[in-house]
Amino acid sequence: MTGVQLHSVEVDGQTVAYRQAGKGPALVLLHGFLCDSRCWRPQLSHLSDQFRVVAWDAPGAGSSSDPPDTFTTASYVHCLAGFLDTIGVERAHILGLSWGGILAQEFYRLYAERFRSLVLADTYAGWRGSLPETVWKERLESCLQDASGPSEALVAKFVPGVFTDAAPHHLRAAFSAIVSEFHPAGFRLMSLSSAEVDTRDLLPSIGVPTLVLWGDDDRRSPLSVAELFHAAIPGAELAIISNAGHLSNMERPDVFNGHVRRFCLSA
Numbered sequence: 001m002t003g004v005q006l007h008s009v010e011v012d013g014q015t016v017a018y019r020q021a022g023k024g025p026a027l028v029l030l031h032g033f034l035c036d037s038r039c040w041r042p043q044l045s046h047l048s049d050q051f052r053v054v055a056w057d058a059p060g061a062g063s064s065s066d067p068p069d070t071f072t073t074a075s076y077v078h079c080l081a082g083f084l085d086t087i088g089v090e091r092a093h094i095l096g097l098s099w100g101g102i103l104a105q106e107f108y109r110l111y112a113e114r115f116r117s118l119v120l121a122d123t124y125a126g127w128r129g130s131l132p133e134t135v136w137k138e139r140l141e142s143c144l145q146d147a148s149g150p151s152e153a154l155v156a157k158f159v160p161g162v163f164t165d166a167a168p169h170h171l172r173a174a175f176s177a178i179v180s181e182f183h184p185a186g187f188r189l190m191s192l193s194s195a196e197v198d199t200r201d202l203l204p205s206i207g208v209p210t211l212v213l214w215g216d217d218d219r220r221s222p223l224s225v226a227e228l229f230h231a232a233i234p235g236a237e238l239a240i241i242s243n244a245g246h247l248s249n250m251e252r253p254d255v256f257n258g259h260v261r262r263f264c265l266s267a
Helices: 037-046 073-086 099-114 133-146 151-162 169-179 184-196 223-232 253-266
Strands: 006-011 014-021 026-030 052-056 092-097 115-121 210-215 237-241
Touching: 006 073, 014 037, 014 073, 026 037, 026 099, 037 052, 037 169, 037 253, 073 099, 073 184, 092 099, 099 115, 099 184, 115 253, 133 151, 133 184, 151 169, 210 223, 210 253, 223 237, 237 253
Parallel strands: 026 052, 026 092, 092 115, 115 210, 210 237
Antiparallel strands: 006 014, 014 052
């Protein structure tokens, strides 16, 4: 999927890079921190037969420009809305993984009319909404320190925990290459965003078809978090992917894609 061309547009002073493939209803993919659109290669390749699949590089990630230090979660939300306006996407199936799932929830808070459906994969109701206080505070402190360190140390620390022990070497190598090109500014901002948000008040009001999609061996956001989403969002469906970690879309792409395809076509 290296052949999916990288495009870019200007949105409110930000250069936003993105990849897209296919035609049909829009399926917008929102990556986590330390990731970019390259993490969605299996989805761009295999879901583009029935959907217009769009994967952005959030400001501060991939080939997009770094936003100012004043960028907040709301800034990301409005930038996403402007990005979709610019590329001509009015309504879409919105799929967010990890920090991208936090962004998707806050996007729903302000732009619910733009959703055909919502897929929340291996994410959080914000760290403070899903993790014990001591855990999310320690995680934030660690991330802010790591953002100032060398990429090699970050790769060694972060990559092993997002896959199962059985994940093949080539998958770890591919993700390590992406993490090694992280943007310190973007990593700091997305870490702060993850920690500041608590969407628990929002979940009962989500009124679009919602799929909660989770790896059964997610060590960063455990299944108990998925169960919280399933219980709190009216009519939400819970699908658990066996033998998958936090990046279930990369580790078990066939199963992940199958759930997304079935759900979005029925939504």
